[in-house]
Amino acid sequence: MNYKGYTGKIVDFDEETGYLHGRVLGIRDVVTFEALTIKEAIEEFQRSVNDYLAFCAEQGKDPAKPYSGVFNVRLAPEVHRDVAIAAETAGVSLNTWVSDTLIKAANAR
Secondary structure (H helix, E strand, C coil): CEECCEEEEEEEEECCCCEEEEEEECCCCCCEEEECCHHHHHHHHHHHHHHHHHHHHHHCCCCCCCCCCCCCCCCCHHHHHHHHHHHHHHCCCHHHHHHHHHHHHHHHC
16 A cells, blocks of 8 residues: 555454554554555555654654665675676666666565
């Protein structure tokens, strides 16, 4: 589920109560929701995002952004070399090669 740049996911189902439990992914703050149906879960997810944004505004706090687009990775020097060679062989920058490779891996899941 996506709403206002945030992603929600059903993370648990309680067989006893019939409730679906979900949370907003990709932020350090804890934002959760629950519902009995998928349709309600989508509505509750959106309501939770709206409540979170309103709470942040009320507190004068910047809401957590899902992601900045900057991400640093530490690699073994040999892996760094191999990845740099792969990028050069492909005729693209290291950043483009890593980004393209991560996109392919994420889409494959």
